[in-house]
Amino acid sequence: MKRSAWTVAIALALSLGWAPRLVAEPEPIPVIDLHVDLPYQNGYKGASFSEGSGQFRARELLRAGVVGVVLPLFVPKDTKPSGRTKAELLSSYFRTFTELGRTPPYQMPGCVARPFAVETWLSFEGAEPIEPEELEIQSWVLRGVRVFGMIHTEANTFGGSSGTGQGNRGLSARGARFAELVFRAGGIIDVSHTSDRTTDDLIGLAREHGGRIIATHSNARALAPHPRNLTDAQLRAIGELGGVIGVNFHGRFLEPKSGEGSLDDVVRQIRHIARVAGPQAVAIGSDFEGGIRPPAALKTELGYQTLARRLETEGVPRAQVVSYLSGNARRVLCPEKAQLPSSRN
Numbered sequence: 001m002k003r004s005a006w007t008v009a010i011a012l013a014l015s016l017g018w019a020p021r022l023v024a025e026p027e028p029i030p031v032i033d034l035h036v037d038l039p040y041q042n043g044y045k046g047a048s049f050s051e052g053s054g055q056f057r058a059r060e061l062l063r064a065g066v067v068g069v070v071l072p073l074f075v076p077k078d079t080k081p082s083g084r085t086k087a088e089l090l091s092s093y094f095r096t097f098t099e100l101g102r103t104p105p106y107q108m109p110g111c112v113a114r115p116f117a118v119e120t121w122l123s124f125e126g127a128e129p130i131e132p133e134e135l136e137i138q139s140w141v142l143r144g145v146r147v148f149g150m151i152h153t154e155a156n157t158f159g160g161s162s163g164t165g166q167g168n169r170g171l172s173a174r175g176a177r178f179a180e181l182v183f184r185a186g187g188i189i190d191v192s193h194t195s196d197r198t199t200d201d202l203i204g205l206a207r208e209h210g211g212r213i214i215a216t217h218s219n220a221r222a223l224a225p226h227p228r229n230l231t232d233a234q235l236r237a238i239g240e241l242g243g244v245i246g247v248n249f250h251g252r253f254l255e256p257k258s259g260e261g262s263l264d265d266v267v268r269q270i271r272h273i274a275r276v277a278g279p280q281a282v283a284i285g286s287d288f289e290g291g292i293r294p295p296a297a298l299k300t301e302l303g304y305q306t307l308a309r310r311l312e313t314e315g316v317p318r319a320q321v322v323s324y325l326s327g328n329a330r331r332v333l334c335p336e337k338a339q340l341p342s343s344r345n
């Protein structure tokens, strides 16, 4: 009788898929990715939220160690003849919010770490339709937008882009007003697509106002000379301001000549950013689901643990690998003293 009870229990465990976890798999290193374009794949490319294009699949996230992700509410510029509109940003928000609510293991946006779940935060990648008005920006922060990328691949009324052939425009008065209000509302400014001058202007503003700056998905230009990547001076400044740089897996930003990046290139980027900006400034911003060509070893979410193992093999202590892959990102996304915007009655 006893034996058959065990048999049933084991059969049940196997059928529920518990056995592999019980047997061998080591505890994965926790991962927070600062830039995964799932809302874009889901909203504009006809992909399901749970599968995307196959690079960031909901059903693999826990096995891949993913504990958090920043999802950009990105609207392609040619969606409407009039360009990006606030209505499009809102509908991207509603779609994403709905999908998060019905797609485990995702949580609704915000800082509430739970076991066997994935924390989420929203971001903008091109925020031009949003007016630099206090209530407007506060309302987006309350909706779960933590990271504000003001500019995408073309210059706009906020300032210059790193997109080629546009000169090196700085931040406009409208852009400066917007960034100040983001800082005041507890948001973070993202410099991943801004021109050098605009990046430097935003760094200056953050210094002046005590604001937070990150680059969600950019690499070091010293290793990979591409305008989308950051100079050592910019990396250093972001590190000094307490921000992070999310290392991007796209081949073009790892190896601009061939467009073929490797796992080694990603490791070199991590080591360089740690040396220049400080180990507290390293994070991951894969750019998965954004039409990227990642290294063969990092072609899906399961590659995060391959990267973690490689870093450990090269002598990076496990605690440091955890900081690189999630700890630093979470420190910036969920500062201890994070507060709701103040109400002034």
Ligand SMILES: [Zn+2]
Binding pocket: 125, 192, 193, 217, 290
């Ligand atoms: Zn991008």
